[in-house]
Amino acid sequence: MLKQIIVSVFLLPSVFFAQHTIKGTFTNAEDYKHALLYKILPVSTEYVTSSEVKKDGSFELQLDATVAPGMYKIVYAIPKDEYSFDVIYNGKEDIELTFDSEKGISYQQSTENKLMSNYSSSMTKISQSIGNFYRQVSSDTLALMTIFKTQRETQKNFEDAAKGTIALEFIKANRPYIPNQFEDIKTYIGNLETHFFDNVDFNNKTLQSSSFLLDRMYNYVLGMTTSGDDKLDSYKKNIDAFYLAMKDAPIIIKSSLLLQLWEKMLDLEEESVANYISDAYLLDIAKSLNDQVLVNGLLQFKKTSLQSKAPDFSLDGTDNGKKLSSLNGSDYYVVVFWSSECSHCLHEIPILESYIETLPKGDVQVVAVGLEDDDKNWSKKIKDFPDFIHVLGLGKWDNKIGDDYNVTATPTYFVLDKDKLIIAKPDTVEDLKSFFDKKHF
Template sequence: MKKLIFIFTFLPTILMAQYTIKGTFSPADDYNYALLYKVTPQSNIYVSNTEIKDGKFKFELDSTVTKGMYRLVYALPQEEYNFDVIYNAMEHIELSFDQEIGVNYTKSKENVLMNSYSNDMAALSESIGAYFQSESKDTLALVKIFKKQSEIQNKFEKAAKGTIAASFIKANKPHIPVSYKSVDDYLKSLKDFYFSYVDFNDETLQSSNFLSERIINYVFGMTDEEKGDLENYHANIIDVFDAMKEAQPTIKKSLLSVLWQQMVDLGLESSANFIADKYLLPLAEKAQDKALVLELKKFKSISIGTIAPDFSLEKTLNDPTTKTKLSALNTANDYVVVFWSSGCSHCLEEIPKLREFVKTLKKGKLQVIAIGLEDTPVNWRRLVVSYPEFIHVLGLGKWTNKLGELYNVNATPTYFVLDKDKKIIAKPDDISELRDYFEN
């Protein structure tokens, strides 16, 4: 987590504050600025910023700030460190945020209502889990919990009528049996009815994290123990797409992009490409979203199991120098393509270790192709003479170098391990992981 650091010019205003969003952050020393955005299905609209001083903050909202869903960002990256706030333009909002616990609302009818609903339903879910874990034979006890769950759901739906919170309470309604169910039947019914009350075209839900969190929880949480992870994930992804079949294409694209990114972040390349190939890429192409199309295709092109993007290089076999391509190399059983830079201290530490590791292997086992991403060739030329056993490629332009862009390189060193056919078989994070890959 990185603190937000901003320099703002505050302009005088003639608009008077109507309501406020204020509260505390804990630990106080970890936070210094907060940003507020209004969230719509299409975008996040900047509203205001405020300093967090001694753990306290306050947003003053004037009459131009309309009711709806808002997102409070408290650290970087913004996509990770935020929470949603319901603002109905009729009340002050007070809250506390704890790094371990999360957000708790102490003032605001709608947000407190959501807090209470979430806490009550979570407690009932724990009671159901405890019942099944105890292997109790008292079937009436379970039926009583189901009845209580139904009463709580109905109570909050009634209390939320006419509010923004109503959309969330209705959409979050679980399947509630009216009679006893075994644990297997209960879990099956939870999965079967998981999206029954979710309206993917509800703009309030679209303007929050609810829908993305819902589909992520389904994909990773509603799994079958008899199936492998990938089989579970792919089957659940199909279910998710089927559940939102009536949603607008822009919403489908947005939600599937979030799910795709989640797979990327978790290193689940096969599942990320499954989403892209089956659903997301066709949606992006139809929407003429060229940036997303390029991102999806580029990611797949450097995924494990694909043939590495080809490029030209020069190799010296004693003398003279021979021009060739990566795909034409036949000098080793495996290859390491490493992107590095003479100005990267981490690289200058790892590249010598890579050289020493290669020396421990049998000749012809591993060939290194070292691509130097550089602004100028001066330092690179001075350093590469120390690595005559490597095949060297100079990539001028550094971060805008076409070869670096082809391999989606945004940090150095970056490693790709290829087999003899130039298929990507591993992408270790550092020299230690690379060494472990070959030794184990």
């Protein structure tokens, strides 16, 4: 009995610490210092382990027996959502890969990841062949049907090969629409669009714990447009169709995907589409989740989005004083949020003043809101800019005017037309100058 206990004690650590590894090499080694591994959950990630990237670009992540099979993210720089890639870990095999920022990932070891990579490559080549056929306006219908037959057989072969693997979840979800008879380009694209989400299960935890649903959403909303369509209307139509496709998804998944789509539209400078996502879907979802931070953020953004009426405020700090809305006589107004203690502001504000002086007198009026803890430095610095309308915003980051304009950094610029509609939000004074230069004063 004692001998059995001793044997068990010695065996336990080897079982518990039984491990696999993820080995990798970055081809541009000098750019990266660490590789961090996160487990991907449906709406979050959990840190697992990390490794230093050696001078030759190699790293090695040790995975003990507590690391469960699933989807993982390797992060190699900040921000982690941008500088990362997903890997499948099945708990049964080591993974070895090479990562190149231009060419992507290649796997030297890992049956599942190789399978997924080969599948993606094969289906991409077939899709390119279909695209080439239609672009050539060929009348060889037999050739097209041969391509579709190859696509159907390739899909089936990979599904058969992936049985019992995590990769199968992605391969099945990616199963494309494949016609059984010849279709012209218009019919084919229409059917692709109609059947785009037929095999996507938005309740599938594996799909939720990856970039698959996000990529699928982007490909549909941004990619399913044809020449001649009004781009904004096309985006909105696609968003409606996407929301209908995921109608049975958990509300937290809907929130996560739509929020990322909202942010993507901001990156694309499509603010009207972002507001459509908010008004039609996301705002109600945020309220259902009692996510007041998101509710406030969506409403706040809309208040200061392009073509919105600029939030009004007093120019002298009194309730009965002159307000922004009452200004007249100029074609344009620049509202700039700055601080007398901000070195970047002290560099850009004089440039702004000098530039305004080159424009026809009175055509552009600057309203400078100083976000300050007190008025000591501010009251001295404003004397350098006598042609500006100066407004003191005490409380700095807790100031109501700054809050109404969702200001999180200084300087921040807004350009208004004569009706006080926001028509531009330049990032820098140089961007502001470019905006007005295009007006050909």
